[in-house]
Amino acid sequence: MGTRRQFIKTSAAAVAAGLTSSVWGESLLNLQPSGANDKIRVGLIGCRNMGWSNLTDFLLHKEVECIALCDIDSKILHERAAELEKTTGRKPKLFADYRKMLEMKELDAVIIGTPDHWHCLQFTDACSAGKDIYVEKPIANYIAECDVMVNAARKYGRITSVGQQQRSGNHWKTMVEYLQSGQLGTVACADIWANFNYGALSLPVSNTAVPEGVDYEMWQGPAQARPFNPQHFHGSWRMFWAYGGGLMTDWGVHLLDMVLWGMDIKHMPKRIVGLGGKFAYPDNCPETFDTLKVTYEFDSFLMNWSNVGGTETGPYNRNYGMAFKGTNGTLVANRDNWEIYPEWDGKNKRNKIESIKVEADFQDHKDHVSNFLACMKSRDFETACTIENGSLCAKYAHLGNIAARTGTVLVYDDSAKHFINNAEADKYLRPSYRSPWQFPNV
Numbered sequence: 001m002g003t004r005r006q007f008i009k010t011s012a013a014a015v016a017a018g019l020t021s022s023v024w025g026e027s028l029l030n031l032q033p034s035g036a037n038d039k040i041r042v043g044l045i046g047c048r049n050m051g052w053s054n055l056t057d058f059l060l061h062k063e064v065e066c067i068a069l070c071d072i073d074s075k076i077l078h079e080r081a082a083e084l085e086k087t088t089g090r091k092p093k094l095f096a097d098y099r100k101m102l103e104m105k106e107l108d109a110v111i112i113g114t115p116d117h118w119h120c121l122q123f124t125d126a127c128s129a130g131k132d133i134y135v136e137k138p139i140a141n142y143i144a145e146c147d148v149m150v151n152a153a154r155k156y157g158r159i160t161s162v163g164q165q166q167r168s169g170n171h172w173k174t175m176v177e178y179l180q181s182g183q184l185g186t187v188a189c190a191d192i193w194a195n196f197n198y199g200a201l202s203l204p205v206s207n208t209a210v211p212e213g214v215d216y217e218m219w220q221g222p223a224q225a226r227p228f229n230p231q232h233f234h235g236s237w238r239m240f241w242a243y244g245g246g247l248m249t250d251w252g253v254h255l256l257d258m259v260l261w262g263m264d265i266k267h268m269p270k271r272i273v274g275l276g277g278k279f280a281y282p283d284n285c286p287e288t289f290d291t292l293k294v295t296y297e298f299d300s301f302l303m304n305w306s307n308v309g310g311t312e313t314g315p316y317n318r319n320y321g322m323a324f325k326g327t328n329g330t331l332v333a334n335r336d337n338w339e340i341y342p343e344w345d346g347k348n349k350r351n352k353i354e355s356i357k358v359e360a361d362f363q364d365h366k367d368h369v370s371n372f373l374a375c376m377k378s379r380d381f382e383t384a385c386t387i388e389n390g391s392l393c394a395k396y397a398h399l400g401n402i403a404a405r406t407g408t409v410l411v412y413d414d415s416a417k418h419f420i421n422n423a424e425a426d427k428y429l430r431p432s433y434r435s436p437w438q439f440p441n442v
């Protein structure tokens with residue numbers, strides 16, 4: 001088993017490298033960050049949770065200096081600044097407005113760890129300011145935002161990486177290699193499930209005054225204005241449509257990404273069918289679905305998404321994961337491992353394929369950050385998760401939500417940027433930004 005695992009691991013990097021194709025012009029390859037071959041100076045926008053985790057792994061690299069932090073919550077900003085000073089001995093510049101931070105000429109890269117409704121503006125502004133960008137997933141809260149983000153990264157020649165760290169996971173790479181070796185036979189279907197109740201369990205609470213030190217105007221940004229409520233603020237915003245897309249976008253992008261990668265799908269599905277609702281907790285505060293089923297149809301393959309409210313169990317004794325159903329066996333995976341459940345060959349009285357299990361090494365996130373930094377230094381646009389990868393996956397997640405929100409069978413034309421004969425669904429493609437914020441024109 002050890003030898004097999006070693007073999008799979010060694011060859012995985014080459015396979016992973018072969019999966020991405022260059023979309024960048026040669027002329028862009030000469031662009032250097034200001035601190036190339038020397039220090040990499042980063043700034044963090046959105047310091048509370050994942051942004052901070054990202055920065056922590058950036059700082060494991062001795063060439064990285066965090067010279068700026070930005071947050072609209074001054075308590076969080078100052079706490080993080082004190083923590084940073086304690087661990088690195090350096091005082092970062094502090095900002096409440098990311099646009100001021102982007103004016104810092106010496107800044108090479110930014111990490112965007114804000115809620116989803118902010119990613120597009122902050123990303124496109126960082127592109128035009130000439131920064132490289134590590135942006136959290138899902139890259140955007142609308143399909144049209146995904147397109148302008150891809151355009152901006154290309155136009156300004158920026159190195160980008162999306163926080164879909166599973167793309168850097170060694171066991172995920174070996175899973176993709178196994179799937180693409182054909183050993184599983186014909187794969188007609190992949191099921192994905194994510195049964196988590198976080199965010200779904202609270203009853204609504206009343207609006208309150210904006211907490212001291214919070215710039216709520218700047219938290220809402222381009223989203224439509226609504227009174228302050230702690231339930232749609234830090235952390236729990238993901239269950240409200242103006243800021244996030246529920247489990248479908250929060251976990252969906254990570255898990256859909258692995259199926260799209262494993263099945264080598266780089267385009268839109270033929271059709272999308274989705275149904276969902278607040279069935280397990282109808283009175284609770286989230287707007288997004290606690291229960292949702294979506295099917296994506298391809299020429300000879302179906303990809304199914306499922307989250308079921310009120311349960312934290314699931315198939316193969318896993319509350320989240322995926323199962324690729326092949327004619328020779330089923331490959332089941334999540335962040336812990338992947339394993340094969342062989343089909344039985346009745347004629348020859350033996351399993352059709354070997355039963356194997358490959359464990360995770362849990363280095364995904366660290367490796368993902370290392371990959372971004374290495375790509376920044378070498379000006380390699382093919383990071384482990386490019387903005388194009390992030391865009392494809394975010395679009396899939398949003399398509400699932402739109403199918404269930406409209407209750408219609410969707411056909412999305414990604415060249416024309418609209419649904420076929422579905423004006424109702426088209427309304428969900430592009431946000432109307434609240435003044436003075438303007439949808440980026442890139």
Ligand SMILES: NC(=O)c1ccc[n+]([C@@H]2O[C@H](COP(=O)([O-])OP(=O)(O)OC[C@H]3O[C@@H](n4cnc5c(N)ncnc54)[C@H](O)[C@@H]3O)[C@@H](O)[C@H]2O)c1
Nearest residue numbers: 046047048049050071072073113114136137163219234235
């Ligand atoms: N890759 C992963 O595994 C993973 C895990 C968790 C979260 N995420 C992603 O990370 C992002 C952040 O999620 P979170 O859980 O950290 O959210 P959070 O609400 O805990 O933190 C967001 C932070 O951004 C700040 N912020 C909001 N608007 C801002 C603005 N305009 N300028 C500066 N700061 C602003 C908030 O004050 C807060 O400190 C989301 O996109 C989420 O999907 C990714």
